[in-house]
Amino acid sequence: MLLKRLSEAFGPSGCEGEVRNILMEELAPHVKEWRRDALGNLIAVKGSAGGLRVMLAAHMDECGLMISSIDRSGLLRFRKVGGIDDRVLVSKHVIVGSKKISGVIGAKAVHLQKPDERNQIIPLSGLYIDIGAKSKEDAEKLIKIGDYVVFATEYKALSDTVVVGKSFDDRAGCAVLVEVLKDEYALDIYGAFTVQEEIGLRGAGVAAYAIEPDLAIVLEGTTCSDIPPSKEYGYCTTLGQGPAITIMDASVICDRRMIAELVRIAKDHDIPLQFKRSVTGGSDAGKINQTKAGVPVVVISVPCRYIHSPISMLNLTDFHNTIKLVKLFLKSIAEGGFVL
Numbered sequence: 001m002l003l004k005r006l007s008e009a010f011g012p013s014g015c016e017g018e019v020r021n022i023l024m025e026e027l028a029p030h031v032k033e034w035r036r037d038a039l040g041n042l043i044a045v046k047g048s049a050g051g052l053r054v055m056l057a058a059h060m061d062e063c064g065l066m067i068s069s070i071d072r073s074g075l076l077r078f079r080k081v082g083g084i085d086d087r088v089l090v091s092k093h094v095i096v097g098s099k100k101i102s103g104v105i106g107a108k109a110v111h112l113q114k115p116d117e118r119n120q121i122i123p124l125s126g127l128y129i130d131i132g133a134k135s136k137e138d139a140e141k142l143i144k145i146g147d148y149v150v151f152a153t154e155y156k157a158l159s160d161t162v163v164v165g166k167s168f169d170d171r172a173g174c175a176v177l178v179e180v181l182k183d184e185y186a187l188d189i190y191g192a193f194t195v196q197e198e199i200g201l202r203g204a205g206v207a208a209y210a211i212e213p214d215l216a217i218v219l220e221g222t223t224c225s226d227i228p229p230s231k232e233y234g235y236c237t238t239l240g241q242g243p244a245i246t247i248m249d250a251s252v253i254c255d256r257r258m259i260a261e262l263v264r265i266a267k268d269h270d271i272p273l274q275f276k277r278s279v280t281g282g283s284d285a286g287k288i289n290q291t292k293a294g295v296p297v298v299v300i301s302v303p304c305r306y307i308h309s310p311i312s313m314l315n316l317t318d319f320h321n322t323i324k325l326v327k328l329f330l331k332s333i334a335e336g337g338f339v340l
Helices: 002-008 017-027 135-139 168-181 202-211 256-268 285-289 316-334
Strands: 033-036 042-046 053-059 064-070 077-083 093-096 099-107 128-130 149-150 162-165 188-194 215-223 244-246 272-277 297-305 310-315
Touching: 002 162, 002 168, 002 244, 017 042, 017 135, 017 168, 017 188, 042 202, 053 168, 053 202, 053 285, 053 316, 064 135, 135 297, 168 188, 168 215, 168 256, 168 297, 168 310, 168 316, 202 285, 215 244, 215 316, 244 256, 256 297, 256 316, 272 297, 297 316
Parallel strands: 053 188, 053 215, 215 297, 244 272
Antiparallel strands: 033 042, 042 188, 064 077, 064 149, 077 128, 093 099, 093 149, 099 128, 162 310, 244 297, 297 310
């Protein structure tokens, strides 16, 4: 399954090559023209209708870690790449470097901690990655400073509709974009699989500058907050209640005309739809929206619980409804049902 392959792929910000290869392999029968820029963005070009130029974007990178030093004992010190909560790091199984060496994030055992230490979040300075090396020299045979690290999480189904895995932000968006690109549209479509979103939306602005789109659709895996201690009125999105449309966040105010058309399509085709109610965080839409003279954008997301952690959760019904909604929106644009 494509979502499983993408979820389990090694692809932190700045090291998206494995994800890029999976995408190119999956889309090979459907895409004739590929572009790759200096940052590593992968752009699939479809159509030559000469009408509106539509950019669809999903970022390939995930949050991860990077090795910053190696102790004499052979333990590896690290820094975060992207926004990971320090509280989720300790005792996690990880994969290190291009050789994919297994390791465990360790810390002082609870038996050895002072009473006040047990009530504190363990800082990065108190964490290390243990790969079982006997010394620095032993570790250096396998690992070097600057190597990336990702969580070693397997994709699994919990039920017929609910699955768990790592990096659904934004491998879910990448998988949606792949399925959308397998269809044909009477439009000029640019499917942009972007890099380095998690460390500052870096790839999307470069890709949009090159594409010069008339409008853009950003596909994301966004956070749910439909669990305790959140109150219902404070839920960001809810698992199982359909694709989530962003009206506004910290990076962008989405185009109201595009939102209205998506709402109409969802109503006409009985697709459950929800609005993202949190305005914190951002997405590639923030950079695309401000490219050159400006680009109208909208963000459509698959709700995911526990993003930016070792394991996240999504509902496959939401995932498939997101694909359906995007395809119908593109067909509406192509047929003149939606006009900017």
